[in-house]
Amino acid sequence: MGAWEEETAIRFAGISQRKPNFKLGPITLDIPKGYITAIVGPNGSGKSTLFRMALDLEKPSEGTVTLLGEPVGQGDDVEVKQKIGFLPEETLPHEDKLTAREKANFNSFWYKDWDVNRYQDLLLSLQVNDNLQLGKMSKGMRRKCEFALALSHAPELLLLDEPSSGLDPLAWKTMIEILHRYMEPGNRTILMTSHIVEEVKRLADFIVFMAQGRVLGVYEKDELFSSWFTFFVSGDGLTAQKAASMPGGSGVEPAGNATYRITTGKAFEAEQWCEANGLQIVGRQALELDEIMSTLLQQESIGRR
Template identity: 65%
Template sequence: MMDETIAIRLEGVEKNRSNFRLGPLHMSIPKGCITAIVGPNGCGKSSSFSLMLELTKSDTGTIELLGHKVGQGRNTELMKRIGYLPEQSSEHEDNMKGTKKAEFYRFWYDSWDVNRYRELLRILEVDDNGTLGKMSKGMRRKFEFALALAHGPELLLLDEPSSGLDPLAWKTMIEILHRYMDQGDHTILMTSHIIEEVKRLADFIVFMAQGRVLGMYEKDELFSSWSTLFISGDELTAKKAAGAPGQCGVEHAGGTTYRITTNKAAEAEKWCASEGINIVSRQALELDEIMSALLMQDRLSKRLK
């Protein structure tokens, strides 16, 4: 039975290559939200997009976009409801003028809005009369971003959207995406290495590593639950602290101070109070620190198997 609250569903999706295995992927991306996939380079983020868009075929599993299964006959009408910004521009289009590529998009998408397209070019300060291969990386990125949005897609797939953008253009892109989401029925799935970008945009965060999904979290809950607690005591206190809820590591921080990394901050604080462990200070973890802790947990779980 179709779940109308889900924009993208991956169930047991795998793609095997000679030097890399993607999956099995299990992922449910909610409608009306922005979900960011984060992870190290080469973890399978871009490959996952390719599978969703049938640019490559999965070996096993099922993929659903906007309630339609991918890979069962022609998906032309479905793809018209999707906007896609790949991480890398196509070298085959380097000799093409921006106006020519826009004409192609206008032919392909029934809902192409030339007024919206021209508005986006104006806001982003892009001249589409130039040859694509002669545009700077940032200018071409802005042009292709405008193309991805101009037909009013229901689902927007953005692979490192801010790559090559200067700070002012990046801020403009963030504002455009916020306005895009204001309609309430739009969904964005994006990848990003920019922590501030994820913080500003994402409602949910998916962590990936080595071709697998490590977990999916609601952003505000994620940042409130992952913390470092600095405690005072001796080695016996540190050993005792290993029993703290959500404990992901206890390390010596110098002198008589130790730090506990936990993904259950509120529970860990209450536990420390009940155990008579003095918390000196607290520090919320940044996204990259959470990613490192998850990777460490993943490596440890593999060793124990």
């Protein structure tokens, strides 16, 4: 086993796929073991397709997927799938007539590490009645139930597609706490998608930005948020052209009184640049996740023209 296999939970190597109205890739992406990685991006970016490829529910036209050190789609994969928990974004209609307890009994047959005590503890924490039919539950109740089912065999790798969809604030907070506890042993991995900025900020160690079937960038979370700022800069001789030469600059706008509003993805280098050029930073504002995403999308659009 190679060194990267020991440190990588999932490797997407040069994968691509073509559909009538969508092209994915080519994408090369490593999901590190022992961390939470969040994929964020607009609807239709290809996030759920990556999940389905990891589970061998869809095949790439080109490239390979390796999961927990084993190539996906080659030979018997029962053992490796025992180590995975999956929470899809959409529920399965053919399960609507099952009670949650019946689905749990079915899962316990397939997962050798299924722990009924863990399952009951999760139901208690999430306040779920598993004697109800899945199809008669509210969206939030069913989401909590499916979440408990995905965790009850203590998977080594957890795939969560929009995990908090339909949850009320209290249930959302409980889910965050459960996932933090789940990661405590240090040898587990979560790959998730989410549109909830606060969820990504609370959970993710790494953030992957996707759009239109491509990866725009992979960032360590704390480094990302410490790098992206909007600076308000003034000084003698400052012009729009000069402001545009700021390191990491991705947008310049006049802000009045000989001041320019400059967005940068390299805040530390930008501060040094201002000092070296005798310019003053008269204000600064950290960018939120959706603002960073919007800026990256603009850069991608300009780069493709």
